[in-house]
Amino acid sequence: MYRGKDRVGIRLAPETVKRVKNRLREMTSRSKAEKISDRIKSINAYLGGWIGYYALAETPSVFQEIEGWLRRRLRMCVWKQWKRVRTRYRELRALGLPERVVHIMANARKGYWRMSRxxxxxxxxxxxQSQGLKSLTERYHRIRQAW
Incomplete structure (x- = not known):
């Protein structure tokens, strides 16, 4: 809870954010050999219940931060799946990036987390969204408007 100028509101405790990040960290572990589509399904199911429980909190910025962090974790998993330079080059070109940028990125020797940015x-x-990942902030706003 927090106290504003005119009212008292509900916020997420820091331990809650740590717990959800740890759970998502397990679900997006690099050592798991799992398709991205399967990861996204399990993440959507978990976050659907989680946001339903914590939608009372009046802190949309926390949900945005978790969502951005999650997308970066997923990008890290994709980069690990594209292990070889040849695969990285082919996949990045298919996504429509310029050849010069693709060449630099595909041959980069940075770590997975560093390259995810x-x-x-x-x-x-x-x-x-096209892969099926549901937006945490959109869900939050949709649930909040339903009240």
Whole structure:
């Protein structure tokens, strides 16, 4: 709970955010050999229940932060799946990136988490929506409007 100027509101406890991130970290583990579509299905199911429980909280910025962090974790998993330079090159070209950028990214020797930020242009929000990932903030606003 928090106290504003004119009212008292509900917020998420820091431990709650840590718990959901740890659970999502397990679901997006790099060591799991799982298709992205299966990961997204399990993430959607988990977050659907989680947002239903915590939708009373009046902190949309926390939900946006978790959603952005989750997309970065998923980009990291995709980059790990595209293990070889040849595969990375082919997949990035298929996403429509310029050849010069693709060449630099495919041959990069940075770690998975570090490269996930550079993949943001190729694997953007529209890409994840097309893959079936449901937006946490959209769900939050839809549930809040229903009240």
């Amino acid at each position: 550079q993949l943001n242009n190729a694997l953007n929000n529209a890409y994840w």
